[in-house]
Amino acid sequence: MSFLKKITGLFAPPREFNVSVKGQKVEFKVPRGQTVLESALHNGIAFPHDCKVGTCGACKYKLVSGKIGELASSAMGLSGDLYQSGYRLGCQSIPKENLEIELDTVLGRAIVPKETRALISGQKRLAHDIIELTVVPENPIVFHPGQYADIECSELSVVRSYSFSSPFQSEGSLSFHIRLVPGGVFSGWLFGHDRTGTTITLRGPYGQFGLHESDTVMVCVAGGTGLAPIKCLLQSMTEIQRERVVFLFFGARQQRDLYCLDEIKALQRDWIGRFELIPVLSEEPATSSWKGKRGMVTEHFQEFLQGQPCEGYLCGPPPMVDAAESELLRLGVARECIYADRFYNRPPV
Numbered sequence: 001m002s003f004l005k006k007i008t009g010l011f012a013p014p015r016e017f018n019v020s021v022k023g024q025k026v027e028f029k030v031p032r033g034q035t036v037l038e039s040a041l042h043n044g045i046a047f048p049h050d051c052k053v054g055t056c057g058a059c060k061y062k063l064v065s066g067k068i069g070e071l072a073s074s075a076m077g078l079s080g081d082l083y084q085s086g087y088r089l090g091c092q093s094i095p096k097e098n099l100e101i102e103l104d105t106v107l108g109r110a111i112v113p114k115e116t117r118a119l120i121s122g123q124k125r126l127a128h129d130i131i132e133l134t135v136v137p138e139n140p141i142v143f144h145p146g147q148y149a150d151i152e153c154s155e156l157s158v159v160r161s162y163s164f165s166s167p168f169q170s171e172g173s174l175s176f177h178i179r180l181v182p183g184g185v186f187s188g189w190l191f192g193h194d195r196t197g198t199t200i201t202l203r204g205p206y207g208q209f210g211l212h213e214s215d216t217v218m219v220c221v222a223g224g225t226g227l228a229p230i231k232c233l234l235q236s237m238t239e240i241q242r243e244r245v246v247f248l249f250f251g252a253r254q255q256r257d258l259y260c261l262d263e264i265k266a267l268q269r270d271w272i273g274r275f276e277l278i279p280v281l282s283e284e285p286a287t288s289s290w291k292g293k294r295g296m297v298t299e300h301f302q303e304f305l306q307g308q309p310c311e312g313y314l315c316g317p318p319p320m321v322d323a324a325e326s327e328l329l330r331l332g333v334a335r336e337c338i339y340a341d342r343f344y345n346r347p348p349v
Contacts, residue, residue, distance in 0.1 A: 037090035044112035051344035059090035066099035149204030165228035167236035223316025312338040
């Protein structure tokens with residue numbers, strides 16, 4: 001090695017940085033150019049997060065020491081007070097040196113995510129704007145019902161996140177519910193042609209949404225493809241767990257937006273305790289044949305819950321999840337008994 005190369009090597013930036021969590025015996029390495037959240041998840045650390053794009057604020061942490069760069073300012077997902085007091089977003093933070101951070105929650109361990117190539121083995125239309133995508137990974141991916149995976153399509157140079165829609169794996173296959181997003185690069189590509197036989201990259205599992213052991217009433221609220229993780233979770237429950245009372249509120253605009261009702265009704269038939277499916281349509285024409293509930297799902301909580309001890313499982317668009325959370329709190333459900341997965345659309349670039 002030449003003298004010049006030796007000198008250059010001495011001053012080359014480190015390939016990775018160390019992140020330690022104050023007050024917790026948690027440390028992990030962040031490769032140069034990766035975000036704190038990405039690396040934590042890749043190391044199997046259950047770092048809190050919802051959207052991964054900087055809008056939900058769930059991955060906030062307090063920067064105790066060290067320097068970071070940001071993909072976009074953390075201020076967009078945090079209140080002014082939090083930002084001024086040193087909080088930043090893990091999904092936007094790229095370490096420039098070793099960091100010490102502080103979190104408001106105790107970090108747990110998650111299933112260590114894997115990356116594998118996968119073959120699209122089928123796509124089935126479930127509703128006018130929802131497809132069930134089935135893929136067969138080269139290497140198995142083990143997940144908890146309620147978690148999600150990242151799908152990367154090299155042909156489009158995009159990565160999108162989707163929840164596993166079924167706990168049942170036929171010959172190692174995995175399934176996801178994908179909604180057609182106006183202007184969406186990946187969903188538009190998928191809906192535009194049968195992509196069976198295409199190879200993608202699959203990474204996962206990610207996320208902390210899932211079942212919590214209890215005997216209280218389960219209030220499940222699903223909007224759009226938020227039904228996927230809810231259905232997956234309910235289908236995975238054991239015979240003893242199926243003694244729990246379940247109210248499943250399924251919010252949609254019109255009848256054509258409802259899907260997987262046969263699967264839900266099959267669950268009802270096999271359920272031991274009470275299981276109520278309550279579809280609620282917000283934009284169904286007044287002249288239609290619809291005899292079910294109308295309006296917003298939150299308008300019908302009190303009719304069914306009647307002051308019973310409850311846990312909330314909420315999945316779908318953020319406005320619906322936020323409204324459902326507020327109403328459950330108003331009805332006396334403890335905040336720590338409400339579990340939510342907000343489905344954010346990736347901002348257009």
